[in-house]
Amino acid sequence: MLRSLFRITVVGLVAAGVAGACDGGLDPEPICARSLVGLCGTVRFRGAAPANTENVFIAAYLAFPQSCTDLINNRRPVIPGSVPFTDSIAPYSVPLLPGAYHWVLAVWKKPGALTLTPADTQYLRVAGYYRDSVDSTQPGVVTVPSGAGAAPGDIDFVVNFDSLRPATDFVTCTAQ
Amino acid sequence: MHRAIATLLLVCAPLPAAAQGVLRGSVRDKYGAAIGGASIAIPGTTLSTRTNLQGVYRIAVVPAGRVRVHAAALGYGPVDTAVALTGGDSTTLDFTLRSAPLELPPLDVVSTKVARFGDRPATSVVQIPERDIDQRAVNTVDEAVDKAAGIQMLNGQINIRGSTGYIQGLNSRVLLLVDGVPMNQGDRGGINWDLLPVDQIERVDILKGAGSSLYGSAALGGVVNLATRDVPQGVHVRVRLTGGAYGNPPEEVWRFRDGTGLQGGGDISGSYGTTTFGGRLAAGARHSDGYREQDDGDHWQIAGRARWQASSRTRVDMSSAWAVDHYDAPLAWCRQGKCDDRGQAFQPFKVATASLGSWTDSRKGYVAVQARTVVSDRFAWQARGSWFRTSFFDQRPPNGSEFGIANRFGAELRAEAHPDSMRTVLVGSEMTLSDVTSDIFGNHSQSEYAAYGESDQAVGVFRFTAGARIDFLAVDGGSLSAVVSPRLGGTVPTDHKGGVLRASIGRGFRAPTVAERFVHTFFEGLEVIPNPNLGPETAWSLELGHTTAPLLHVLRLDAALFWTEGRELIEPRLIVDTTGPKIQLQNVTRARIAGIDASVLAAPIPDRLIAALSYTYLNTRRQVAGDPSATGPLAFRPKHLLTLSGDYSFGAFGLGADFRYASRVERIELEGFVDARRVPVKVLDLRAGWKQGPVELRLLAANVLNYMYNLVPQTLAPVRTVTLTAVWSH
Numbered sequence: 001m002l003r004s005l006f007r008i009t010v011v012g013l014v015a016a017g018v019a020g021a022c023d024g025g026l027d028p029e030p031i032c033a034r035s036l037v038g039l040c041g042t043v044r045f046r047g048a049a050p051a052n053t054e055n056v057f058i059a060a061y062l063a064f065p066q067s068c069t070d071l072i073n074n075r076r077p078v079i080p081g082s083v084p085f086t087d088s089i090a091p092y093s094v095p096l097l098p099g100a101y102h103w104v105l106a107v108w109k110k111p112g113a114l115t116l117t118p119a120d121t122q123y124l125r126v127a128g129y130y131r132d133s134v135d136s137t138q139p140g141v142v143t144v145p146s147g148a149g150a151a152p153g154d155i156d157f158v159v160n161f162d163s164l165r166p167a168t169d170f171v172t173c174t175a176q
Numbered sequence: 177m178h179r180a181i182a183t184l185l186l187v188c189a190p191l192p193a194a195a196q197g198v199l200r201g202s203v204r205d206k207y208g209a210a211i212g213g214a215s216i217a218i219p220g221t222t223l224s225t226r227t228n229l230q231g232v233y234r235i236a237v238v239p240a241g242r243v244r245v246h247a248a249a250l251g252y253g254p255v256d257t258a259v260a261l262t263g264g265d266s267t268t269l270d271f272t273l274r275s276a277p278l279e280l281p282p283l284d285v286v287s288t289k290v291a292r293f294g295d296r297p298a299t300s301v302v303q304i305p306e307r308d309i310d311q312r313a314v315n316t317v318d319e320a321v322d323k324a325a326g327i328q329m330l331n332g333q334i335n336i337r338g339s340t341g342y343i344q345g346l347n348s349r350v351l352l353l354v355d356g357v358p359m360n361q362g363d364r365g366g367i368n369w370d371l372l373p374v375d376q377i378e379r380v381d382i383l384k385g386a387g388s389s390l391y392g393s394a395a396l397g398g399v400v401n402l403a404t405r406d407v408p409q410g411v412h413v414r415v416r417l418t419g420g421a422y423g424n425p426p427e428e429v430w431r432f433r434d435g436t437g438l439q440g441g442g443d444i445s446g447s448y449g450t451t452t453f454g455g456r457l458a459a460g461a462r463h464s465d466g467y468r469e470q471d472d473g474d475h476w477q478i479a480g481r482a483r484w485q486a487s488s489r490t491r492v493d494m495s496s497a498w499a500v501d502h503y504d505a506p507l508a509w510c511r512q513g514k515c516d517d518r519g520q521a522f523q524p525f526k527v528a529t530a531s532l533g534s535w536t537d538s539r540k541g542y543v544a545v546q547a548r549t550v551v552s553d554r555f556a557w558q559a560r561g562s563w564f565r566t567s568f569f570d571q572r573p574p575n576g577s578e579f580g581i582a583n584r585f586g587a588e589l590r591a592e593a594h595p596d597s598m599r600t601v602l603v604g605s606e607m608t609l610s611d612v613t614s615d616i617f618g619n620h621s622q623s624e625y626a627a628y629g630e631s632d633q634a635v636g637v638f639r640f641t642a643g644a645r646i647d648f649l650a651v652d653g654g655s656l657s658a659v660v661s662p663r664l665g666g667t668v669p670t671d672h673k674g675g676v677l678r679a680s681i682g683r684g685f686r687a688p689t690v691a692e693r694f695v696h697t698f699f700e701g702l703e704v705i706p707n708p709n710l711g712p713e714t715a716w717s718l719e720l721g722h723t724t725a726p727l728l729h730v731l732r733l734d735a736a737l738f739w740t741e742g743r744e745l746i747e748p749r750l751i752v753d754t755t756g757p758k759i760q761l762q763n764v765t766r767a768r769i770a771g772i773d774a775s776v777l778a779a780p781i782p783d784r785l786i787a788a789l790s791y792t793y794l795n796t797r798r799q800v801a802g803d804p805s806a807t808g809p810l811a812f813r814p815k816h817l818l819t820l821s822g823d824y825s826f827g828a829f830g831l832g833a834d835f836r837y838a839s840r841v842e843r844i845e846l847e848g849f850v851d852a853r854r855v856p857v858k859v860l861d862l863r864a865g866w867k868q869g870p871v872e873l874r875l876l877a878a879n880v881l882n883y884m885y886n887l888v889p890q891t892l893a894p895v896r897t898v899t900l901t902a903v904w905s906h
Contacts, residue, residue: 025855026884026892028427029521031512036521057513073757079701079849082513093512093521095852113575114701116757 031093032153039142040093041155043083043106043128047162054111056085056127056159058094061103064139068118068173078116080107085159098146103139105129106159121173125164128157197261200234201269203227203247211273213306213378214249215283217293220597222556224291229408236488239553240264246293247271248282250305254294277779277786278732280674280723281305286381286401288632288641289356289390290592290602298641298665298680299387300721300736300773302326304380306405311823311832313863313874313901315418315441315462317377317402318369323834324382325790326773328817331888332369336384337738338769338794338813339397342888343748343845349397349686349713351387355404355495357544357562360394362584362610363617365689368540368566372402372497373460373477375416375443379403384773385738386684386717389643389663392606392626396684396715397740404495407447407454407483413906416443416460422467423882423896425525429518432525437465439899441475455482466504467895469526470534473503490549498541505534505570508890511851522851524884524892530574537569554594562586578697580614582690598634602643603627612690616697618706620690623650630663641665641680649687649712659685659712673725678736685714688746692761702750702849704759711763715742721773735774742767747800748845759846766799767810787822811845812888814838814857830865850889857885857893872903 032040043056057080065071076096083092083106105126112123132140142155167173203214210231217224218238227233227249240263248254252273261267280296287297302324314320322329329335330342339349352359352367360367380402387395422437441462448455458479466472479497486492512521514528527534544562551557564584571577590604606628611621630643644662663682670677688710697704721736745765751758775790796813800806809815816839823832838857844850860883864875875898882896 024858026524026853026886028429031517031519031521033521073752081511084513084517090513091519113698115755116702117755 031091033093036093036095037098037144037146038094038096039101039104039144039155040091040153041157042089042091043085043157043159044089045085045087046158046160049085049161050108050110050164052110053085053108053161054123055080055109056083057081057107057109058083058092058157059105059107060094060096060101060142062099062101064103065171068121068167068171071167071171071173072116072118072120076101080109080114096144098144100141100143102141103129104142104155105139106157108159108161108164118173121167125166126170127159127161127164130155130157195240195263196237197240197263198234198236198266199238199243199245199259199261199269200232200266201271202231203233203249203271203273204231205252205273205275211249211252214247214252214271214273215291215293216271217246217291218243218553219246219293220244220600221553221594222550222592223553224293226406229412237550237553245269247273248279248293249273250281250307251275251277251279253279254282256294275783277782278726278730278777280732284381285356285403286353286383286387286399288600288602288630289590289604290600290632295639296667296676296678296723297383298639298667298678299682299719300326300384300678300734300738302382302384304382306378309374309377309380310872310874310903311830311863311865312834312861313418313865313876313899314374315899316369317372317374317380320374320377321369321380321382321400323819323821323836324380325775325788325819326384326792326817327382328814328838329887330812331891332367334367334400335813336382336398337740337771337773337792338796338810339740341810341845342812347686347689347692347746348394351391351394351399353391353399353401354542355493355544355546356401357542357546357560358391358394358584358586358608359542359564360584361566361689362564362582362622363566363580363612363614363689364582364691365394365686367400368499368538370475370477370499370501371540371542372404372499373443373458373479375414375445375460376404376458376479376481377402378405384736385680385719385740386661386663386682386715388647388659388661388684389645389682390602390628390630392608392628392645392647392661393624393649393685393687393712396686396713396742404481405456407449407456407481409449409451409454411906412447412456413904414443414445415904416901417903418442418462418899418901420876420897420899422465422894423879423898425895426882426884429520430523430525432469432523437467437471439464439897445479449483452485453483456480466506467525467897468506468509468892470504470532471506473501476500486547489551490547492545492547494543494545496541496543499539501536501538503536503538505531505536505572506891507531507534507572509851509892511890522853524886531572533571533573535571538567540564540566555591557589557591559589560587575698578614578616580612580617580691582610582612582614585609600632601629602631603629610690614691616695617691618694618696620652620694622652622687622690624648624687625656637669639667647685647687651690651693651708657711659687659714661685670722671725674723675725676723678721678723679719681716681718683714683716685712687712688761692746695761699759702757702759704748707760707762710746710761711744713742713745713763715740715745715767730778730780732777733774734777735772737772738770740767740769742769749800750846764801764803765810766801768795768797769810769813770795784826785822785824788820790819792817809842811843812841814841828866828868830867832863832865834861834863835859836861844889852889853886854889855885857887858883859885859893870905872905874901874903875899876901 253276419440443460445458477499510526546560628645665680744763796810
């Protein structure tokens, strides 16, 4: 009786373990996965990428930066990702905390180590930003809702490599 | 005063030769088969030994008269008997031990530094015997330790009851000993699990909770002792060959190579011993293609051990090892856009294109010499000296390289006295000097000087232990700072069949390592700046536990409540100054780790089936000085940790399984700066074995379900790995 109980217990535990281990692990996650908390879309590239292009990444700001310090310290995500720039179009996604982002932009970077200081602006250029659907001269606001499955897709950009703009076109910076 | 001196002299004085005899004999099972490695001890004295491979033992200089003798072996019930010895003569005493799979391990050294036979320690101790190491067919020591109750390995860092957490490449709140000699790195304080070939390990002893009252720094969360195989008499050769393959990614979109990754290696050791001398030399190598992109690794090692019975009272042991590892470094998995991401947000098997070409050359080795003299059955002393050297060279494109060389020199002198059969006293002193040369840690030295003492006293059925250690620390020859680590403990039997209640409280500490004080490097683009003013981190650990006697002849339960209050714990902090954000290690965290550690051992079919279930519940809280918002659980501590294992044997064959579950960790360090994806751990290992005469085959399918998980950010844990191991012993 005791042995039978023991066997049933062991078999039950192993079966539960096996069943539990069949799911819940890491799974492939497409760039615009439903589980994403953040935003995603496509970047279209215009012009020829400069020879010294190291990276293109997407950055977001909850409030439009007022200074160079804001530009560096308030950038999300803090550690930039990367968008392939060799094709004319590339998908992207950015994990972000929920909130309303008032400036979502593509940033071009030339070689150099970022130190998260205003000195970083010497390596960076504004390559394009998400625009307001009504007034396309103004940045568009994107809201990232809380919870997975509701990431705003179709936040699309155009990056024009022929008109990369320094940060000083947008904020006051001492280094560029 | 005169009486005390007289007592000490009496205890320390060697017995006159005429009052001594020799005790010899054998230990066998009920079928007459020899039991090698059985412990034979005369309780309450310094006298003990172990049987050789033929099950034979010999203890010289036993005081004449009637003495109690204790014999025990793993998996067998102990035997206590008495024998009358005649001075100057030899007495034979043979033992027959009955099979008892629920018996607790017969020998415990790690809890008190004094060999204890049969008496249970006041603090939880887990032992991984040679049998378990062999059955699991593992290639490295950490793979064996990972399956122990209440233990979790996080990318090479050991957590005992949630003590360490995880900081890449830095520190350990657990002390590693090799045959009692401390072996944490001199610069980073971490543990090189590949220092010794697993084939040379006879037993792993793990002390849970603060052990600083005897072991000093780093024993804040526990102590792991690797006991290496002794050198037997005669000529012995052992060859171990392994070969295996890694599973491919379960998703086509994650495939990163066309073929299958392979691994393989071999070890050979040979020894020769007489009653006076013995020596062993072992060498081995292995190669692994790895289970990820840029994960190739090569390992070479050589190890030796020698013993010399200088006299009937003095034994000298020397051991050494040297290991070289050259491996590619899959630093972090690739995130979208950093490699050919195939439209995926992350590629766990790949690394960023910019990180291709990263590799590490790691070398480590030690020499240790220990001498023990049994002056009398009441008094023994022991001395040791050791040198442990580590070096690393990291090639990290595109940023360059890093290197570090560390030497750790250690010496210890201790005395063990048994004033009477009810009491044991241990006193000792220890010195450690670490010197470091590195481009990221600078050139520095750190020294530690310590004195300790502990007394163990039986009062009726109670047994009490009290001790303390004082450590003096100095950096670069500067002023000394002192840390005191006391410990109190006690046990009481709860029945006559082996049930024991235990309780202990102790203070542990860990001195900051040279690397933690002086590291200057970059992590994810952030500058990591030094903090020379770091102080020791300390913790009080409390434990209340109970081990039952066998229940219904098939079950044994063990449960412990533990509570740790940590102060001044060292954690990485993000600081912002006028030049931007930086990372600095600071003594800022106050932590509480409380929980339950429970295990059940069951043997429903004697000699056939044995199963173990262990569960650890962790409740952690932290407070960070100067940051009221930084609350919540400690990073990298799973709340639930469960291990289920079973072994069924029939004749020469055996089958086994291990299942490990760890809940998803609630918090990680530097969230927002690293990819925070993490999942629970659910890993099933299956194994089979066959043993016939000198040949042994082991098949291991680790992570047989190919469950994809990570223990630390952006680092995929091992995928399904099938390994076949063949061992030939002569």
